[in-house]
Amino acid sequence: MDTLTIRRPDDWHLHLRDGDMLRLVAPQSRLFARAIIMPNLVPPVVTGAEAAAYRDRVIAAGFARPLMTLYLTEDTDPADVVAAHRDGIITAVKLYPAGATTNSASGVRDFDKVRPVLAAMEAAGVPLCLHGEVTDRDIDIFDREARFLDRILTPLRAAHPNLKLTLEHVTTTEAVDWVRAHPGVGATITVQHLMANRNDMLAGGMRPHFYCLPILKRDTHQASLRAAATGGEAQFFLGTDSAPHPTHAKESSCCSAGCFTAPHALPLLAHVFEEEGALGLLEAFASLNGPAHYGFTPNDDTITLTRGPLTFPDKIEGYGQSVTLFDPGHPVNWRIAD
Ligand SMILES: NC(=O)N[C@@H](CC(=O)O)C(=O)O
Numbered sequence: 001m002d003t004l005t006i007r008r009p010d011d012w013h014l015h016l017r018d019g020d021m022l023r024l025v026a027p028q029s030r031l032f033a034r035a036i037i038m039p040n041l042v043p044p045v046v047t048g049a050e051a052a053a054y055r056d057r058v059i060a061a062g063f064a065r066p067l068m069t070l071y072l073t074e075d076t077d078p079a080d081v082v083a084a085h086r087d088g089i090i091t092a093v094k095l096y097p098a099g100a101t102t103n104s105a106s107g108v109r110d111f112d113k114v115r116p117v118l119a120a121m122e123a124a125g126v127p128l129c130l131h132g133e134v135t136d137r138d139i140d141i142f143d144r145e146a147r148f149l150d151r152i153l154t155p156l157r158a159a160h161p162n163l164k165l166t167l168e169h170v171t172t173t174e175a176v177d178w179v180r181a182h183p184g185v186g187a188t189i190t191v192q193h194l195m196a197n198r199n200d201m202l203a204g205g206m207r208p209h210f211y212c213l214p215i216l217k218r219d220t221h222q223a224s225l226r227a228a229a230t231g232g233e234a235q236f237f238l239g240t241d242s243a244p245h246p247t248h249a250k251e252s253s254c255c256s257a258g259c260f261t262a263p264h265a266l267p268l269l270a271h272v273f274e275e276e277g278a279l280g281l282l283e284a285f286a287s288l289n290g291p292a293h294y295g296f297t298p299n300d301d302t303i304t305l306t307r308g309p310l311t312f313p314d315k316i317e318g319y320g321q322s323v324t325l326f327d328p329g330h331p332v333n334w335r336i337a338d
């Protein structure tokens with residue numbers, strides 16, 4: 001097979017930032033029809049009015065069909081969330097445990113404080129997206145996702161069985177198994193977690209452009225993610241978590257967390273699916289399972305990938321910004337047809 005035509009994909013987890021960075025990166029996601037836009041700006045997108053204003057900035061910057069989210073805080077007003085969803089301003093609400101990741105300081109510390117808003121979301125059918133890591137300093141960074149499942153997610157699911165959940169950027173066998181054990185829960189998987197493991201990040205030198213959160217795990221976890229993504233299982237779908245940081249913030253003594261994959265995510269994915277002998281299931285992962293989870297119809301138009309070495313720039317630059325692309329470190333066998 002030398003070409004592959006699939007329905008146009010969507011990105012169910014994308015960071016576009018704001019200001020000059022937004023202007024630089026928004027057009028880089030144009031192969032995706034729709035994308036869930038993460039709300040972890042500084043300050044975060046907390047109210048329906050802020051989400052509507054951010055949506056307009058995203059569209060003006062060149063991404064036409066953003067699906068907006070609200071950043072859940074302990075002070076979030078349940079009525080505002082429900083109204084923003086009812087009015088079509090937001091698609092979901094995002095929960096960051098405070099301190100878990102980039103710009104998460106306003107996130108949730110005490111989960112009891114958000115029970116009323118979660119109950120209101122459950123009643124109104126507002127989906128919740130989760131960054132699934134505990135933040136305790138005494139928990140090893142490689143164990144933080146697995147601990148989140150038993151300490152936070154299992155009780156949360158039991159308390160709100162009808163709350164629509166998406167566990168974002170799953171990185172472990174434990175998370176894959178947890179999702180499979182909970183029908184109706186969705187899970188996004190990133191390109192970097194399919195392509196790489198912690199050896200790629202740390203062996204023979206520390207590679208900052210592989211550093212994201214949740215952190216890359218060992219190869220056995222990578223294998224579990226590959227099996228989930230390429231197996232056609234409806235609960236798993238693409239969320240690139242493309243998370244641009246300025247090159248100087250990545251190549252720094254304290255590197256920011258996030259991999260920038262939006263421009264070349266689809267060829268990288270095709271490479272992974274071919275390695276797994278599953279090119280025929282790329283469309284399910286990238287274009288079908290996500291809309292089904294969120295209750296949308298898949299896109300009508302298609303994109304075509306073609307065999308051939310992928311070339312991509314080291315960086316994209318503009319508006320006074322520079323962002324370095326994620327480079328898997330080996331040739332990639334697919335590209336987008338002209
Ligand atoms: N994934 C990351 O490493 N970083 C994301 C935040 C997130 O999705 O956790 C970011 O906003 O930079």
Ligand SMILES: [Zn+2]
Pocket residue numbers: 101131168169213214
């Ligand atoms: Zn996250």
Ligand SMILES: [Zn+2]
Pocket residue numbers: 013014015038241243
């Ligand atoms: Zn993210």
